Amino acid sequence: MSSLVNARGVSKHFGAVRAVDNVSFQIEQGKILGLIGPNGAGKTTLLKALLGLTDCDGELSVLGLDPFKQRKELMRNICFIADVAVLPRWIRVTQLLDFVEAVHPNFSRSRAEGFLTQTKVRSDAKVRELSKGMVTQLHLSIIMAIDAKLLVLDEPTLGLDILFRKEFYGNLLNDYFDAERTILITTHQVEEIENLLTDIMFINDGKILLDSPMDALADSYTELMTSGENAARARGLRPIAESELFGKSIFLFEGVSREHLDGLGEMRTPAVADLFVAKVKEARR
Amino acid sequence: MIGTQLALIKREFWEHRSIYVTPAAIGVIVTLGVLAMLMLTSGFAKELDMVIFGAQNLAGDAERRAALTVFFAGTSWVFLVALMFLTVFYSLDSLYAERKDKSILFWRSLPVTDAETVISKLLTAAVVLPSITALGIWATHLVNLIVFSIWVSVQGGDAGVLIWGSVAILDNWLAALIVLVASGVWMSPFIAWFLFVSTWAKRMPFLMAFMPPIVLGLLEWIVFRTKYFLTVVGERGDMTPLFHGVSLERFFEEEQWRDGVENIGLLAHMDLIGFVTDPGFWSGLLVCGILTTAAIYVRRYRDES
Numbered sequence: 001m002s003s004l005v006n007a008r009g010v011s012k013h014f015g016a017v018r019a020v021d022n023v024s025f026q027i028e029q030g031k032i033l034g035l036i037g038p039n040g041a042g043k044t045t046l047l048k049a050l051l052g053l054t055d056c057d058g059e060l061s062v063l064g065l066d067p068f069k070q071r072k073e074l075m076r077n078i079c080f081i082a083d084v085a086v087l088p089r090w091i092r093v094t095q096l097l098d099f100v101e102a103v104h105p106n107f108s109r110s111r112a113e114g115f116l117t118q119t120k121v122r123s124d125a126k127v128r129e130l131s132k133g134m135v136t137q138l139h140l141s142i143i144m145a146i147d148a149k150l151l152v153l154d155e156p157t158l159g160l161d162i163l164f165r166k167e168f169y170g171n172l173l174n175d176y177f178d179a180e181r182t183i184l185i186t187t188h189q190v191e192e193i194e195n196l197l198t199d200i201m202f203i204n205d206g207k208i209l210l211d212s213p214m215d216a217l218a219d220s221y222t223e224l225m226t227s228g229e230n231a232a233r234a235r236g237l238r239p240i241a242e243s244e245l246f247g248k249s250i251f252l253f254e255g256v257s258r259e260h261l262d263g264l265g266e267m268r269t270p271a272v273a274d275l276f277v278a279k280v281k282e283a284r285r
Numbered sequence: 286m287i288g289t290q291l292a293l294i295k296r297e298f299w300e301h302r303s304i305y306v307t308p309a310a311i312g313v314i315v316t317l318g319v320l321a322m323l324m325l326t327s328g329f330a331k332e333l334d335m336v337i338f339g340a341q342n343l344a345g346d347a348e349r350r351a352a353l354t355v356f357f358a359g360t361s362w363v364f365l366v367a368l369m370f371l372t373v374f375y376s377l378d379s380l381y382a383e384r385k386d387k388s389i390l391f392w393r394s395l396p397v398t399d400a401e402t403v404i405s406k407l408l409t410a411a412v413v414l415p416s417i418t419a420l421g422i423w424a425t426h427l428v429n430l431i432v433f434s435i436w437v438s439v440q441g442g443d444a445g446v447l448i449w450g451s452v453a454i455l456d457n458w459l460a461a462l463i464v465l466v467a468s469g470v471w472m473s474p475f476i477a478w479f480l481f482v483s484t485w486a487k488r489m490p491f492l493m494a495f496m497p498p499i500v501l502g503l504l505e506w507i508v509f510r511t512k513y514f515l516t517v518v519g520e521r522g523d524m525t526p527l528f529h530g531v532s533l534e535r536f537f538e539e540e541q542w543r544d545g546v547e548n549i550g551l552l553a554h555m556d557l558i559g560f561v562t563d564p565g566f567w568s569g570l571l572v573c574g575i576l577t578t579a580a581i582y583v584r585r586y587r588d589e590s
């Protein structure tokens with residue numbers, strides 16, 4: 001498998017603030033990677049560096065290109081949705097298709113029109129006449145009609161209702177994703193996408209806290225719910241996080257095998273959101 | 286490359302409909318004005334009536350030709366003034382609006398470089414806007430000549446001779462196109478300055494465009510008691526080298542085009558060679574290049590989040 005993205009010691013400073021602080025990682029082809037982090041963690045800055053929208057220190061290559069210096073070449077094979085409100089409000093749907101068709105060598109207009117017929121977006125409508133959900137459908141229809149190697153989605157469903165959000169990810173998986181393609185998503189609504197991710201990366205204060213395939217999480221992390229004496233024993237096994245719920249103690253273990261925890265209580269793989277909170281708290285200690 | 290540039294310029298027409306609405310509106314206003322003039326003067330003596338649209342009682346063909354040229358130059362002047370305002374507002378908005386509505390992130394997600402985008406705006410302001418205005422002038426002129434012909438025919442005159450036989454269409458139209466495109470090129474340092482402000486100003490681009498030159502001029506006067514900067518900026522507005530050293534304003538005011546019977550027409554008064562060999566022409570292009578590069582640099586490097 002080949003790496004689409006190679007980052008080694010990538011940093012980006014804004015004055016004294018280190019938005020991205022010496023991070024190294026790789027993204028392989030055919031993955032759906034979730035980049036999770038709180039506001040101000042450096043997610044957007046990192047994405048901007050990947051997309052060539054901002055320069056950065058360190059070694060960064062995307063599809064073998066320097067994203068900042070070779071942005072035009074890069075944009076032929078990368079798509080991104082940075083925010084839902086990003087389409088110009090004055091443009092008509094047909095004009096938008098005309099324009100993308102004229103400037104993008106990998107865009108298939110018929111494919112985009114095919115996606116649009118499944119929505120309520122009229123081709124003669126102006127973007128300002130569309131609802132927020134419809135604008136996202138329009139944007140996604142264009143993006144999915146571009147034969148790109150890497151798709152970057154930065155909070156793509158922000159401000160959309162649950163129906164649109166479900167449909168958005170459904171379309172993405174069913175109509176777009178295949179082994180040739182790679183998707184990088186950031187979102188606050190982790191629980192909605194954790195089932196479709198193949199890999200996950202946590203970022204906080206510009207640093208990567210976790211970079212792992214999803215299926216390896218079950219091997220490394222265990223959540224244990226218990227009470228009483230068992231809780232005291234569990235505490236002795238050095239959990240990375242502890243919380244209380246309905247009088248029960250919930251522990252999160254990293255690198256402790258399930259045999260060790262057997263008999264102490266109910267075990268399961270932690271939800272990504274819980275794991276994220278635990279990792280952030282651990283990093284702040 | 287050219288395909289992308291054409292698509293980018295087409296996009297400017299979609300976004301800024303004033304590019305063609307303004308000349309069309311001016312055309313309608315001018316035509317209505319001509320009609321009003323004909324209506325109002327028709328109450329006078331028949332001879333006077335004919336002076337205005339048929340020029341029948343003028344001394345000869347040359348004067349009639351000149352009278353029609355005055356009319357053409359006068360209406361074109363209205364378009365030129367409108368073009369000036371249109372260019373200022375267009376240039377100041379062109380790279381500001383996309384930041385304000387955040388669509389810049391969409392435009393930058395496509396395989397189009399910042400240089401291509403900024404150059405498309407420069408070309409639109411300096412070449413496309415003047416060309417569209419020239420089209421508007423031609424169309425309006427044609428409509429007005431038809432209106433004149435009908436009027437003259439109704440009054441019993443021979444429009445074929447009095448109007449169509451006397452009007453120097455080729456001379457007038459070509460002259461209008463040259464003046465407009467030349468003024469776009471001549472004013473290009475201003476346009477590039479507006480583009481730069483448009484991509485750089487966080488808010489109030491209009492104020493940001495006009496305040497610094499005024500402040501700079503005032504400072505120069507306070508410190509050195511000279512007005513060199515404002516003089517250079519002000520004189521450029523006259524497009525001097527195209528009219529044998531006569532300023533555009535004086536050219537119209539003093540009716541220079543009327544100086545000789547054999548020399549009637551607008552083209553004869555233009556000095557294209559003088560224009561392109563004038564140091565001001567080249568220094569203007571240089572300043573335009575520098576400011577355009579600065580605009581590209583700002584659009585590329587500035588983080589818009």
